[in-house]
Amino acid sequence: MILKTLFSQLLTRPPTNRFPAKYMPKSVLGFLGRVKEGKAELVPPVPVPPRFRGKIAYSREKCIGCQLCIRVCPAKVIEFLPEVKKIRMHVARCTFCAQCVDACPVGALSESPEFLLSDTDRRSPALTVE
Amino acid sequence: MAEAQKVYEIPIGPIHPALKEPIRFTFQVEGERIRGVDVRPGFAHRGIEFMGLKRNLIQVLYLSERICGICSISHPIAITLAVERAAGIEVPPRAQYLRVIFSELERIHSHLLWAGVAAHELGFDTLLHLTWKVREEVLDVLEELSGNRIDYSIPIYGGVRRDIAPEQYPKVEAMIRHYRGLLEELLDAFLRDPSVAARTRGVGVLTAEEADSLCAVGPTARASGLAKDVRQDRPYLVYGELGVRAITPRDWGLEPRGDVYDKAVVRLLEIGQSLDLIEKCLHEMPDGEITAFPKIPALLAFLKKAEGEGLGWHEAPRGEVIHYIRLEAGVEEPVAWKVKAPTYSNLMSWVPMFRDQEVADIPIIAASIDPCMCCMDRVHVVQDGSPSTLLKEELLRLSRAKTERVLQGLSRVGGGA
Known part of the structure; x- marks a missing residue:
């Protein structure tokens, strides 16, 4: 049963929300600064x-x-x-x-x-x- | 070196990666076997009862909620019941049903949390992530109904603060259906799994006699076969009408042995019981008022005039929680407030559970009573800047001296009435 769940998860999207960005930025403050300038996009919170x-x-x-x-x-x-x-x-x-x-x-x-x-x-x- | 020392002492804690909260164990270890254990609590003492005596009752309610983050509805329910008994406040029936719904939702999320922690302590991290993923559903429902993921701020003296709106019913019902389908999978993953059984069967055994003599409460006692549940034994709110029955491993078709496996059985089956209770409450809940005091100034004025003492009890996910409160007319603050959290009763059951176990089983045995130190710590003795031990005779003397002090105070205030 648990194996079935695990394999089915390979095909589904992760349940976690990737906030604030899809991949962890090198500097969060720098990333937020770029968001303010309109150069980067924020993944919205749940x-x-x-x-x-x-x-x-x-x-x-x-x-x-x-x-x-x-x-x-x-x-x-x-x-x-x-x-x-x-x-x-x-x-x-x-x-x-x-x-x-x-x-x-x-x-x-x-x-x-x-x-x-x-x-x-x-x-x-x-x-x-x- | 002929007579080499055989028994060694291993101190674990107060701060240790294997422990979620501060407590100190001193194990006497012979090889891999634990021969004895000394438990020393008191490191999470925050003086919360003393803080309560300096705040008005509404502030104390939210302070009580912060005794424990996981039991964040059990403490408020116990204190509201205590104050309502002391002040003689009648709670509308709908509010009683709503309190039951919220406390059962809390039980589901607390037991799922425990199941994940237990899987993690066994090194079964896949199961930890799966259980905590499914735990999000009930937290979402709690957030939808109360506005907060934890610390729901729902009970208030005389009722509850938020109603379940008609459009929210389908969401709760969908959650119940979701968990009904999932429960079978969870039972399968935990109880029919050979590796979980191998690590938990016969580990941390607490026999029924030991549980009874050590006054264990909650799932810890029920796993040993004692059909002990405050909701069944001393019904409060509407639990009497709902007909709650204490769940023991017999409901899973097994004779109770009191080991870690049985504790998992009880907790997982209680998730199903809570789902049934929530569904029943949603159907049977009458319409009407949700609080006896819609206006906060009226409530504050009533509580200021109230006089008397009250005891409130509630079956928290970890066992029985008791709040005692005494009110005096003319003061907004409680005169006395005493909290007994479930872990306080369960603490001593660690001693027989650890006996003759392996060192590697320490984390899972410690976790099996679902300990909550911050709930429990009510005293920390510090003398001359260093912690010391109080023996029974000394405590008895202090207790008697305090009774005399209180009695003197009473005759002064009440004029011998």
Whole structure:
């Protein structure tokens, strides 16, 4: 049985997705730079399901500064900005439980499908939501 | 050199390539045979219960989820049951069914993970890659239903956070059909394979008497022939209505011997049992509310007023997990939180399992109880900067002293009530 499975795999495509490129580039950062310049093509990641819990999206206009999200956040991601009564989120700490989304009384927070969040600086703009 | 030393000590761990998580074994070895073993846990202690006492109950829920990545629904289910008993919260029936569905999905992925690890420890890497390839299907379904591959964040006090939408039913049913077809192939690859049987038959034997006296739980106990399953013995959620029966190697037509092979039998058959349970839940699940507290501020306010103590138990993939919690009115944080993970109960069964085995069988015997150190480590004793041993009398004295301290605290807070 196992031999049958093994031989049939010779004829099928591999189940893994070759992300970010079909063959490992010499330098990933260099490859990503070439992708930005349009010289190389990125193999897209596996698509996420509709209600995926990715990076939290924040609508600054809707936020009323009630701090309920800060009370329920288990990872202490959210910082309150008292002078403007808004919040700032440090995504590097986020555990993606989306409890803040459930808690927000005005729907200012939502789950976005974005999940490629690696960075070398935890305070970079890509990892800060405000 | 007339009287040469015959028994040597081999230390393995705390950090060792053969171990997935830190723990230290000291084996007494005579030639290739293991004559005795000393197990020393405590290297993955993170003080998680102490952290829980400094957070409000909703934060503690997600902290409990991170006790273990693989049992990431077992701990939240146990803690929500404990808090619901303490605070007297009624869970809507649909939410109970949904919790069962998620916990059985978790059991499937955990047992497949174990099967792959076991194949790898035997040097059967082809089987490892095959099992982990098929494991992706259930992870995809979990991601579809919950939004996360692991750490699903599904249970909350009073219900669950996400419903299964009508358009998601076919996906779950397709997964069940897929695994039904695959299960026969997996059973074939593991249980009817002569090389797997040669490496696992008679290896790491835990007799029924030893399992009983050492209080082994979960598949470790069931492989020895003890029909012991929390879902059957002390039903919770809707497990009583679903009629769960503990699976032992007798279901595979074999008399239980308690070796590694029997543990594989139990775990693989439980995948089929979980598929049946999920299918039954999908059919029988009533419509209705999925949580008793749709608004989070209302839940926080209710929990702040709640007072009492509660115990929550759940049959995790590795065995019985218990959470104890005590709440006091006026404080958001729990006053006491105690977690007992299944590996804590199974740890001592290593000692008889290792006796008179070969050194080469250490990895598979260690893996056969599906250990999870990060779940289990609750204490690490450090004195004068170096680890030391606490004997039973000393522990007893400390425990009694703590009871007295707690009682004094109680009379001060409760005014002798």
